[in-house]
Amino acid sequence: MELDRYSPEEVERVIYHELGHYYGLEINKSEDICYGTHKVRVWGTVESQYELLGDTIPFIPEDVDPKRKVKFKDLSYYFARTAMGCIFQCYYQNSDINECYNQNRNGSEDIQQRQGQIDRFRLGYDFRDTLNKLEEHFLEKLIEEKLINFLDKIDLASELSLNTESNKYELNLELFWGLMESPKFEKFKSAYLSFVEQIDEALRNYKVDKSK
Numbered sequence: 001m002e003l004d005r006y007s008p009e010e011v012e013r014v015i016y017h018e019l020g021h022y023y024g025l026e027i028n029k030s031e032d033i034c035y036g037t038h039k040v041r042v043w044g045t046v047e048s049q050y051e052l053l054g055d056t057i058p059f060i061p062e063d064v065d066p067k068r069k070v071k072f073k074d075l076s077y078y079f080a081r082t083a084m085g086c087i088f089q090c091y092y093q094n095s096d097i098n099e100c101y102n103q104n105r106n107g108s109e110d111i112q113q114r115q116g117q118i119d120r121f122r123l124g125y126d127f128r129d130t131l132n133k134l135e136e137h138f139l140e141k142l143i144e145e146k147l148i149n150f151l152d153k154i155d156l157a158s159e160l161s162l163n164t165e166s167n168k169y170e171l172n173l174e175l176f177w178g179l180m181e182s183p184k185f186e187k188f189k190s191a192y193l194s195f196v197e198q199i200d201e202a203l204r205n206y207k208v209d210k211s212k
């Protein structure tokens, strides 16, 4: 399916969303939490009214169980990178994070994954609401201080190329990986890490089943 059925804004919105997950995974990798990203893909679907979808596939080495569960000590990083899709998307659109979670298929899948971990560790509604507030504050900070400006001036759509086997577009990650060297990215990264720290603090404040 050709991407020109979609407006340039829609294509960029989906790329922003996936780049949020991408940078979440890559920063988490730099903190030894995971193995980074395998692929970022974008494709149009004929179901759900031709919605444009995307996904970011984590890299998992061959000797690591792909079904391994998130450990409690890594949970704040997991919540942060799961939220990053909608955070980047809403930064691009200057919109509310809950809109992304509620109206968009890419966002609703993220919130389901997040809820899965909240249930698994019995964190409850209070924690969920706290996490949501932390996400909103982080998004506000990013917008106010323009902290995702390292993506400005990049023609994002031109970095997609069609994989004819899967019929999905794949993002040229080399370029986005290179941006992590820039001083602008350093500012963003330290804001992300303090967002992770805030989630961690919230986790410590809630009674949880840490046996898993």
Ligand SMILES: [Zn+2]
Pocket: 017, 021, 085, 086, 106, 107, 110
């Ligand atoms: Zn997402």
